[in-house]
Amino acid sequence: MRIYLPATFTTLASALADGGFRDAPYTAYAVTPALRAAVGTDDEEELEYAAMSMAADASLRMLAADPEAPARRVVIAAELPERIVHPVAEAETPGQVRIDGVVPLKRIASAHIDDEAAAPDIKAGRTEEHELLWYATQELRYLLEDPTTA
Template sequence: MRIYLPSTFTGLAALLDDGHIGGAPLRAYAVTPHLSGGDRPADDEELEYEALRGAARASVRLLAADPAAPRRRAVVAAEISEAAVAAAPEADDPAAVTVAGTVPLKRVAALHVDAPEAADAIAAAAADPAAGHDDDHELLWYAVQELPDLLGRR
């Protein structure tokens, strides 16, 4: 099952250093029955995009709590067993789920990160995450192998 884990550059550095994302239960986002509307046919790509957007909104809240992190959203896309995923209690987002255990780096499929040009807009959003924001910036896709370069470690 594909999940989207909200993160920050601080979290991406920890992923690279530790080889996993920990802190169970983890809040993540995925295509859930609640998101897809049950019986209603839906486009899988649109549903995946909505789950990604949920994780991007959560990344803004993580940035608000980590003033030292660069003002760029980060989302980690991973493939994990469906058995490790459960509905998030009291979730405010239909794509929200919880993940039991850790997510190893080898299960990460891709990274989605803001371009540097988005930093000012994301800084403004992180200053007041409860207000929401119109996001004119799409997250860029990165291969897992690009993580060291993304963090400036090569």
Template sequence: MRIYLPSTFPGLAEVLDSGGLGEPPLTAFAVTERLAGPQGAQDDEELEYEALSCAADASLRLLSADPAAPRRRAVLAVEAPDAAVGPAGDHAGHPAAVVVTATLALKRVAAVHVDAPDAEDAVAAAAADGPAHGGETGAPAEHELLWYATQELPYLLGRS
């Protein structure tokens, strides 16, 4: 199952240094039955984008809690075994929310999605606003996350 795990640049460094995604339980986002709805009528690609967008919003909440972190959203796209992912329950706030119940290794990361450096001002403003209506942070819609291969993590973190 593809899950989207929100993070920050310090969180990405921790993943790279430890070789794992952190101790469970972890909140992530995925294409769930609740997100797809009873008919599952939406396009799979649209549903994946919705799950990724939810993780990007959650990354903004993490940035709000860590003022020292670079003002760029980060999301890890992870291939997780179905047995390692459980429902987040009704209290989760979004139908794409899931809970990672097992420790996952860095090798399960399929890609990293991050903001370009030119998004820092917009991300900083959105993170400073903090959670607003219904838990949404007012993500900077004019900035799409960029895709990076996991091998590029050292480059992203300025370690190359």
């Protein structure tokens, strides 16, 4: 099952050093029946974008709690077995799920991250004009070496 895990540069660096996201449970976002009903479509691409957008909003909240992290939203897309992905009954948003296991690096499909030029707007909470950029998993280590050059 494809999930979208909100993160920051800080949590991403820890995950790369640890071989994955190991401090479960995690809140993530996915295409759930509740999300399908809320969005009102069966278009998988549109539903995936909605789930990723919810994760981007959660990443923004994480940035508020981590003022040392670069002001760039980070969303990790991963393929996980459904047995560790659970819908949240009283979820704040319809695509919210709980991950009850490790998200190993080998399960990460890609990362979606704001461009460095977006940082002033992201810091101010103005995200409407910024789309997340796609990064392959092999690019993540280089991105973390100098987050201002990616």
